[in-house]
Amino acid sequence: MRPVYAVSGGVSKFARARPDLDFRGMVKEAYDYALTDLHLTPQHAREIVDGTICSYFSDHFTRQLKAGSMVQDYLGLCPKPGKRIEGGGATGGLAVQSGWEAVASGRFDICVVYGFETMSRVNTWKGNEFIALASDTNFDYPVGGFYSGYYAMMVVRHMKEFGTTVEQMALVSVKNHRNALHNPYAQKRREITIEDVRRAEMVAWPLTMLDICVMSDGAAVLILCSEDGLNTLHRATGRTPLPAKITGVGGGLDAMRMADRPHGEVILLPHERPEDYRGLKYPGVHSFRAGRTAAKAAYQMAGITNPLEELDFIELHDAYTSSEIQTYEDMGLCRYGEGGKFVEGGMPFMPAVDYGVHFPEQGRIPINPSGGLIACGHPVGATGIMQGVFALWQLQGSIRAHFGSDVLQVKNARRGAIHSHAGTGTYVVISILERGD
Amino acid sequence: MSENRVPEDDEGTVLFRVPLPKDPGALKGLAPLIIKHHYEIDYIHSYAQDSPFFAGLANQRLLGTRCGSCNYTYGTPRAHCMECGRPCDWVDLPQEGQIHTFTVCHYGSEEFLKETPYILALIEFPGVDTLFLTRVVGLDPQASSLDWIGMRVKARFRRLSTFRPTDVYFVPIGT
Structure with a gap:
């Protein structure tokens, strides 16, 4: 296997809704950012990108099958090869690893991994229904139909088994919301306390609204390269990006x-x-x-x-x-x-x-x-x-x-x-x- | 009406007279148009190899499966054993068990919102290796407590089957 490097990325700011851009437009926003960071023009990228991995979870949210090929044409990357990866909440992480496989195997020297979701297209509770369809639809969905309920059951057992407390859980929320104050890409940037988390509306006991992530529209792009790919980038831009090597999957x-x-x-x-x-x-x-x-x-x-x-x-x-x-x-x-x-x-x-x-x-x-x-x-x-x-x-x-x-x-x-x-x-x-x- | 014209009426019209700037250069500033789509479908769903479970509920029987080879016993049935890959046989589960873990759902997905608050629990049965997801009825949803874990519960069946796993639910023993 060849060494694989991440060289550039972009994030289309996650938001509750992005009615101004569809999934193609959001990926394009993230892609252009990643290219700009490399000092690479889209025309140059067209010449040197070998292929893509597309990541989105739910056909129900997208209501556009084969959306990956629409992103590919919007980015101007046709007729290069690509494929879609899906694996529930892990879809994006799986896509990064698929990109790694494509480069490590020698198939691609420069691979664009792009992903998106458009969750604002239905109301939150319908969205929860779509997500819950990622549980067994014979035995689980018709009884619970709610991921927050499943996670609540898991942590209730964790609390019983190990003595974990709701205040310890709330600290995670305090930390992540507070960190986000300094991240302009974050959707929720708030200074909150343990008490705020516990006083928030109860969703599935003991998880409150502030223990749970929210639904978003957004896209992200990560560009992966082999060593040959790094050289190609250098020839195209006259620069060598500072890469990160993927050393374990x-x-x-x-x-x-x-x-x-x-x-x-x-x-x-x-x-x-x-x-x-x-x-x-x-x-x-x-x-x-x-x-x-x-x-x-x-x-x-x-x-x-x-x-x-x-x-x-x-x-x-x-x-x-x-x-x-x-x-x-x-x-x-x-x-x-x-x-x-x-x-x-x-x-x-x-x-x-x-x-x-x-x-x-x-x-x-x-x-x-x-x-x-x-x-x-x-x-x-x-x-x-x-x-x-x-x-x-x-x-x-x-x-x-x-x-x-x-x-x-x-x-x-x-x-x-x-x-x-x-x-x-x-x-x-x-x-x-x-x-x- | 002339023959080369689609007949028009206002059925389904949601918006009349969309404003549009004359200058194409100004079109990028146009606010996004957001319309509502309706989407509904009936699926013809076979319970296939899981069918005996649902037929069992309609007859007040709670069925699991047991591996014919390694004896692993499933509290939620599966036709083939996850441990050894061999076919499983159907067995009656005990209709009494204990709450292994639970939650109270104060919200739910859209389909179940009207049923909130409801109690979900995973039930463990003596001599059975895996659990069973169900609703628990007869506890105060406002009084949730870790003490509910270990509580002894028994199965109750809906008289009129809907052929869904909610045809069975559990209630505390002694209520």
């Missing part, structure tokens, strides 16, 4: 129905021992076996044996505050059951941002410095690609150039991870990116 799946998850043994990461988990039935509904499987594979490929020590930041899929806490554990930042204490200690906060709370260990490993899904929004097909773009900018040290402020720049970021998650943990992908210099 991992993925995992689990049974669609939460009810079907086994109650067996924990899958261990290299820094864990079986005696850490005596008596714990795993994954049950409190943990994501697919997330752990993805982490294990990605870490192994990147040579990571202790993620807390060896990663500088993570952009992870916080569709719910609860799932951010569960994901700390799946990714081995702390042991299973310790996710609540992990956030309470301040570990996943930015070191220099004031959250109005005192933490003993603030900023050990910033998680979702961008504000994550909870604050940035979650236009599904764009989300995982957005994470890739923000991770690239962190590793380039270019957050100030793109955000207009370096408050969210993780200092000396050398290695980061992006994590994308679908269903109730049915598809999870994790990719590791490192400074390419």
